Amino acid sequence: MKTKILITASFIFSLVACNNNNRKFDASGTFEVDEVIVSSEIPGKILSFNVHEGDSIPKNKVVGEIDAENLSLQKEQVEATIQALSEKKADVLPQVSLLQKQLAVQQSQLKNLLHEKTRFENLLKQDAATGKQVDDINAQVDVAQKQIAVTQQQINVQRNTVSTQNRSIMSAGKPLEKQVAEINDKIQKSNIVNPIAGTVITKYAEEGELTSAGKALYEIADLSEMTLRAYISGTQLSQVKLNQTVQVFVDNGADKYKEMNGIVTWISDKAEFTPKTIQTKDERANLVYAIKIKVKNDGYLKIGMYGEVSFNPKS
Template identity: 55%
Template sequence: ESQLAVLKKQLEAQLSTLNLGNQGVTEEGDAAEIQIRQIEDQLEKCRIVSPISGTVLTKYAERGEVTAQGKPLFKVADMKHVFLRAYVSGDQLSTVKLGQTVKVYADYGAEDRKEYKGKITWISEQTEFTPKTIQTRDERANLVYAVKIAVENDGLLKLGMYGEVKFN
């Protein structure tokens, strides 16, 4: 009976040692799982994804190049929805309102023009001097209001193109 009691105590000690060893292995496995998640997170942060779909206008860095956090890598424009910046005089301002539908004409050469539907999305609160690049048939006013007009692009409109607006 004493040998049986000794064997029972040895069995309990072995089971206790085994449980402690299992806990250690489980904790090591949990630590390894945490390390794996951290590395996966770091790898995910290494992939560069543009927040918008569009056309790359300018590349500031090349593939494989080391860069700093916060440094721009490229300039992207949504070419499907473009904005025309137009200027209206104080006299015209009373006929212009937000959400108004207008006709936009894009210049495609000497006499070629194409008509697009546009919608006024922004009107400046302050006047500014007429930009030097604005060339209108009428006499230019000294002070004008800037207006942004949203235009759906059919693929033919490019950034920097000149156009004309007819307010309805």
């Protein structure tokens, strides 16, 4: 009784397989790409969404907009609160101005007293004044000087007090300013910006729908370069090196292949069982290593297309 071996089309391991032209291949695999899922960064209604499957979109292009009216209102409210804080600031100028006028009067009085002091001291030398009169004028000068010192101190205290009060009031504005910056960042994120140049693979949302933060909107990939994921046996590891140039073959009609160059960009450092798509128990028991080969795409390659690999193009 013959055992029927079922092998699916995905990840066929053709280490010794040949085509009708007796060409031997070292490995087989399927082409894939690094796909980027673009998600919404804020919740809201999708106002516009100019994305269609198959579209080629350049990097950083704005492809849609999410309603951010509520964010604009929040921003206006916070800015109004900041403005209200400014209006609460005390103006020190009127109070300081009054004290400065008082200081000017005191300085004028001191000037007159000093003049009188000089006059009485001269009279005393001429025995035209008494010592008591000189002592009295000296006491008046001392009082005037102390009054001036007190007024100057009051001016300084007033300025410091008002400055401290104003700093306390405005310190509450710093967290509010950060709120404004955060809201501005969210408003900017209401624009749906395409992150990479590529082709839209799948579209998940439509204009007019409600979305939430983190919800996928569409999937995009750069198809100008594709990756062939293939598997090799442990005995083949010595034949493969990073940055090695290999030949990749894809079907191009009956018994024909399109030949392309590829670069080995990754070799797994861990062995795994042959993919389950190979249905026999014996085949699944074999340990293999995954490799990735970058291939420039001239438009012929498609996601999921099968490719064959030859490490030695002369074989």
